[in-house]
Each structure stands twice: as structure tokens, then as C-alpha cells.
Amino acid sequence: MTTTPSPAPAPAAAPGTTPSPTPTRLPRRLIGTSGIEASVLSLGSWHTYDRMDFADAVDMVAFAVEHGITLFDVGVYGFRGMQPPVFTDVLFSAIVRAARIPREDYLLSEKLWLEGFGDDGFRPQLEHALFRVGSEYADLVILGDLRRDDVDLRDLVVDLAALADAGLIRAWGVNNWSAANIRRLSDIAAAEGVAGPQIAQLKYSVARRSIPDGEPFARLFADGLTMQASDVMEGGILAGNVTPGREVGREVGRDPGSIRERIVADVPAFAAVADELGTTPAQLAVAFTLTHPATTTTLFGASRLEQVQQNLDAVALVERVGAAELRARVEPFWADKGVVDPEGP
Template sequence: MSTVPRRRIGTCGPEASVLSLGSWHTYDRMDFADAVALVRRAVDLGINLFDVGVYGFPGHPPVFTDVLFSAIVRAAGIARDDYLLSEKLWLEGYPEQPLRDQLERALFRVGADRADLVVLGDIRRADLDLRRLAADLADLEAAGLVGCWGVNNWSATSVRTLRDHALEAGSPGPQLAQLKYSPCRRSIPDGEPFAALFSEGISLQASDVMEGGILAGRATPTREIGRDPGGIRDQIMAAAKGLAEVAADLEATPAQLCVAFTLAHPATCTVLFGVTRMRQLTDNVGALALLERVGAERLRELVEPFWADRDAVDPEGP
């Protein structure tokens, strides 16, 4: 029986499960049969959004997690129409490397002919041509290669600028902002600049909600974790013990507390996390019951003392 509800991405995106599975450092660390069973169980629970971007870069060791996903869904008997595929498009080589070329290679690797959602990677250069980028994205939508698109860790101003250019190009514009969000990293998703964008229909996809496992109880993560805006990771590691105590008082796990907190944001359409074990998936799904039992307002009050980036990060975003 499906237990994971769905919310619309933006104003014109598809209905996505409020929990979504990422592939960064997951399937390539798992036994194949275990991965098949996990993805099959996720779909049976109602999870329909899978982020399977290509996370390898020139000069780095080759990665295959997206290629594995194509085999996993086939072995699990999951039809393409039964899940939403989210891809990443990286901007480091753009526009010399056209978006279409990059996307077609990514789709070839994952065995699909379209992406239901595309998320643009971080802006790392001051001269990025947002008008041209918006036009290229509109072309991908018109060609049927992309259903809708969003951005990953952009500033609110850049999101608004890109949206204006997209509307001029005939695209609905970004439907989603993927942002780091956890009880410790709150300044950007909870800030006024993004609140204005959320009020205008852009959705929030919460990512890195457990800080690479630190907030779930792993004091020494065994895999690469994301960037550390504000240089607050030491404070986050210190906060993990207190969050675990709050979770215990609620008869919940720290992971459930983190996921439930991010779901409490009114703009959240989906929370993205990676799991490599069935018990992690089951545990994270339990966050839905925790949120219903405790309530959004109370959860936010309980984790208020652990807000580590309050004065360390500009709410406008990078």
C-alpha cells in the first residue's frame, strides 16, 4: 500500500512523492540484488522521484551509479511511466558544451528518452549568460526532452533573473529550487529572499538534510559529503548529539527528525536523500508519521537551538 503522499512541483510540474531518492554514492556501493529490492520497495511505498544525475567529472574516477539505476529498474520490473526521472545538468563547460549534448549523453547512460525534471548545477562563474541558458532550456522543453526544470543552490536573485528570461523565451521557468536544508542549515530556505520566490509558486527540494549522515548519528562519514557554506560543519557535528536527544524524547530517530523538519517547510515539495540499506528507507519514511504526530510548528520550535548558520550564511544564497 502506498504511504508516501505527493505534491506538485512548482505550478506546472508533475506530482512528485514528498520523499525522493538520490543516487550520489548509493547504488555503486550496494549489492545489486539489494539495490533492486530497495528501489522496488520505494516504488511500492509511493516514492516516484529518483535523482540519477551523472556525478562524474573529467579527470575524476569513472562513476556508474546512473548506469546501474537503468538495470535496477529493469530488474525490479518498474515501467518508465511509473517513476519520475530527475537529471542534473552541469554548467562548468557551458555553453561550449551544449546542454542538449550533455543531456542526451546522460539519458543514454540511464536508458531513457526524456527527463521529467532537470536540475541545473551550481553557478561557478560570473559571466554565465542566463538569457542564453533560459533559451536553451526552453528548446529542451519544446523538444520533449525535459518536462520541467529547477536549480541547485543558486542565489534568489539569479533564480529570479533566469525565470524572467525563461518567460520571455516561452518557458514556464524554474519550478524548483534544490537547497541544502536541515535543522542546522536554515538561513537560505527560511530567509526572506527565497520566501518571496516560494510565494510565487517555485517549490523547495530539500537536500543534504542529514549533512552526509552526521545528523543521523555518523560522526565520521565514510563517503564524500557536500560543500560546507559558512564553514559550520564543526558546529553541526556538535549539534548532532542534541538533535539525537530531541529525537529520542519524541520516540523517533535523528534521521526521522531531520526529514520531518524539512517537510514542515510549507514550500517543500520533496525531500531528497540517499539510502543504501532497506532499514534506512523504512526509517526515513517514518518521518511522515512523526510530522503528523508532533506537528510542523512544534518540530520547528524543538530544533531552533541547533540553527548553526543563522549568522554565517547570507539568506540571499551563493
């Protein structure tokens, strides 16, 4: 995987934003073999901007782009006939306009749900999502969890290739699929002569690592697939909030391997390691995910500009301490080791 500095100039700051005089510029990494480069940090969650004052959200997004964050996950979590969606994606559309951020200055990641895949494929769902977010295309789409057994994987691959041909998407990936099913998608795409999955959004943290660090995914990564690390804070627990009071994502309630009690018990020791390294638990949690050689980007949610700044500092932590040393220091907190099947769900 190549890493290059972000060359694009920063957009004008939004009204009310006080830009840093010497902004930190994030490195970028390739999304699979697509040729698309994304910042090593990406911003978004099920509830992001709907938990903030609008002016604060504008300031935060402007600050993020100014400092090199290029990838924003603003997928519709729900669709017509499934559930009433939240409106963080609609708000994002207004935020980027208020911040005067040109569409070409950021990458848009959308979710596509297999529950909504029907006779017309993904196109109606995608067009609805793009309408809500005010864009003509998505740079990346991520297929939601594979919960259906009546879907032909070839139909998915062919449909996504048609969306790419129509200029509606540039690349696609999957969320928490098994290594075997991702391999099937790649094999089908190769046989059809079209682009296959480029990235896998996987739960990855100092506690949950068995799947991304396992042999089945290592083979996929060797073939060019890359990873978007998600759920890196375990719903805020690794940052020190051992009793999170809100749902931070569709899957936050899941506990593969039933290890959450162990994670909570490890928080004091994890915080002590962070203190020894001169950082915070949240920054250490983010920095760890960037040490995986297949990580393109780490996805995080934020509702304050300060949280974005702290995660920017996590990138510097990797450079200061070194990837090998960071991985060694957090090895004792690998809670799902030998518990969760590395093949994935």
C-alpha cells in the same frame, strides 16, 4: 502548494522482495507550477547503487516505488572532459528493468552541469546522460552550481525551452543558486514566454536553514518556486555519525559559515530531542525538512532497504507531532542563523 495522495497502483514486486501487506503511500506535492507531482521523498545521491549488492538494490528500489516514492535523482556526476563519472545511473537503468518498474511509474531527475554548456547547449550532455540511464526523456533536470561568469542566463533559459519543446525534459530547476540569479532566470523566461525554473535544490536541515528560511527565497516561493531539500543529514552527522568517512556528495565537504563543529557539538542534544519524541535523529532530521511549506520533496541517499523504511516513518512523524511543534523543538539547533547570507551563494 497542494498535497494529494498517490493514486497509482504499486508495480509488481521484484524477485526476492517481500512487500508490506499494507504499504504506506506517500503524499505528493507539485513541482513549482509545472503540474508535475512528486512524492515528498526522493531517492538518490552521487554514490547510491554502486555501494550495494545488485539484488539488494533491486529490492530497495522496488520497495521504494511500492511505498510511493516516485522521484529518483540519477544524474551523471561528471561528463566527458570533466571527470570520470561514477556508474550509479547506469546501475539504476538495470535496477528498474530487473524490478519490472515501467518508466511511466517513476520520475527521473538528471543533473546538467554549466561547465559542459557549450556551442550546442545542454543537448549533448543530456543525451549522453539519458543514454546511460536508458530513458528517452527526463522529467526534471537540475542545473549545477553557477560557477561560471561567462554564461548568458538567457542562453540557458532558451536552450532549456528548446529541450522541453523536443520532448527531452518536462521541467527544470537549479542547485544552490542565489535568490537573485533565480529571479533573473524567471524574469527572462517570462519575457521569452517560456517556462522558467520550477524548483530549487537547496541545502536544508535543522542546522542549515538560513537560505531557504530567509526573505529572499520566501519571495520566490510566494511566486510559485518550490524546494527540493538536500544534504539533510549533514553527511550523516545529524544521524549520529559525527566522523563520516566517505564523501557522500559533490558538495558535502563545503561548510558555509564554518558551522560544522557547532553541528557536531549539538548532536547529543539533538538525539535527546529525538528520543523524547519517540523517534530517531535521522527521522527527525528528515521530518523537519517536510515542515517547510515550499518543500516539494526531500532528497536522501540510502544503501539499505531499512533506511528507506525509516524515512517513510519520518513522514508519519510530521503528522503525529505537527509541523509547528517539530520546528519549535529543533529551533536550538539552527547553527547558521545570522551567519550565512539568506540571499544564497
